[in-house]
Amino acid sequence: MTILDKITKHKIKEVAERKELFPVKLLEKSIFFDSPTISLKEYLLLPNKSGIIAEFKRKSPSKGFINKYAVPEKVSVQYMQAGASALSVLTDSEFFGGSNEDLKTVRKFNYCPVLRKDFIIDEYQIIEAKSIGADAILLIAAILTKTQIAEFEKFAYSLGLEVLLEVHNAEELKKLQFENRIIGVNNRNLKTFVTNIETSIELSKLLPNECVKVSESGISSVENIIELKKHGFKGFLIGENFMKSANPGQACKNFIKKLKSN
Numbered sequence: 001m002t003i004l005d006k007i008t009k010h011k012i013k014e015v016a017e018r019k020e021l022f023p024v025k026l027l028e029k030s031i032f033f034d035s036p037t038i039s040l041k042e043y044l045l046l047p048n049k050s051g052i053i054a055e056f057k058r059k060s061p062s063k064g065f066i067n068k069y070a071v072p073e074k075v076s077v078q079y080m081q082a083g084a085s086a087l088s089v090l091t092d093s094e095f096f097g098g099s100n101e102d103l104k105t106v107r108k109f110n111y112c113p114v115l116r117k118d119f120i121i122d123e124y125q126i127i128e129a130k131s132i133g134a135d136a137i138l139l140i141a142a143i144l145t146k147t148q149i150a151e152f153e154k155f156a157y158s159l160g161l162e163v164l165l166e167v168h169n170a171e172e173l174k175k176l177q178f179e180n181r182i183i184g185v186n187n188r189n190l191k192t193f194v195t196n197i198e199t200s201i202e203l204s205k206l207l208p209n210e211c212v213k214v215s216e217s218g219i220s221s222v223e224n225i226i227e228l229k230k231h232g233f234k235g236f237l238i239g240e241n242f243m244k245s246a247n248p249g250q251a252c253k254n255f256i257k258k259l260k261s262n
Contacts, residue, residue: 003061004190007095008143011119014094019124030131032107037135037160040113041181041212043085044235050256051225053115053214054079055088055239056106056248058097062193065097067243076106078249079242083256086113088237091132100132107133115164119143126156136162136182141172142190149175164214168199173206183207184214184237197224204231222259 001009027033044051056072056079059065076087089106090098107114116134118125121143129137137156139149153163166184167173176183185200185207195218207213214235215228225236238255245251 002190003095003193004142007061007092007119008121010094011092011121015122015124018128022128024124024127027127027131032104032133033131035133037162038111038113040086040115040136040162040164043113044182044212044214046085049085050083050259051233051235052084052252052256052259053086053088053235053237054082054084054242054252055090055117055237056098056102057090057239057243059095060240061095063240066240067245067248068097070243070248072102072105073109075243075248077109078247079252080110080112082249082253083260084112084252085235086115086136088115088117088239089134090239091116091118100128103132103134113162120152123152123155126152126159126161129156130159130161134161136164138164138166138184141165141167141175144175146175146177150177153179166216167203170203170206173203182212182214182235184216184235186216187218188216197228200228200233201231204233207232222255222262225259226262 056075058068087106089103090096091100091103092098103116113135115136116129117138139152156163164182164184166186168186185203187195187197187199197218200215213233215233216237219236219238220241242248242251
């Protein structure tokens with residue numbers, strides 16, 4: 001059983017429990033539920049921004065805690081002040097040390113697109129994402145069928161949420177109907193957890209020009225981004241490279257400053 005299998009199995013149980021504790025009618029009463037969302041796509045295409053989706057992540061299944069005591073309001077505000085285009089927040093607790101409260105906090109302190117990064121396997125989680133203040137959700141092709149992707153995407157759009165559709169290989173691309181506005185390529189091999197940006201470069205040739213291409217995981221240098229831009233990428237999701245620093249916000253600032261000087 002792969003790590004992704006373990007996460008998905010646990011998520012099914014977790015979602016069932018959350019449905020009991022926080023029914024949909026309760027989620028719909030959230031102060032965020034009827035609030036207008038901010039377009040992730042538009043922010044990624046702004047010429048005065050970096051294209052970086054800076055991620056708040058405390059730990060990962062492969063490396064354990066990266067930054068256990070990081071404070072979401074402080075880090076997220078510093079990310080935006082550094083010039084990030086958007087924010088990503090891990091809300092999975094069991095494997096990534098995150099929470100819905102982390103995203104709510106980030107929402108309260110920032111006016112920018114906020115991506116809820118989690119393992120969505122049920123429409124309930126999409127309603128939940130809207131109720132905690134997310135502007136966009138992550139859908140992972142590896143854990144969903146072609147039908148689920150189409151249905152979840154349509155449902156997300158009906159709530160005003162955008163979708164970052166994530167693929168890992170050419171096989172998963174067959175699940176996409178290419179109506180997807182934002183497509184992310186995860187450079188992490190789900191079996192070995194090794195990252196290689198060549199994954200993004202290879203898959204970029206198979207993606208339609210009209211979609212916004214986002215490269216995720218394993219981006220550790222400005223040179224990586226310069227190379228990815230040559231292949232049409234507009235977005236760059238970076239988490240661990242910043243979060244492993246004692247001061248993630250400063251690490252992000254230094255990175256973007258160097259990027260802009262090139």
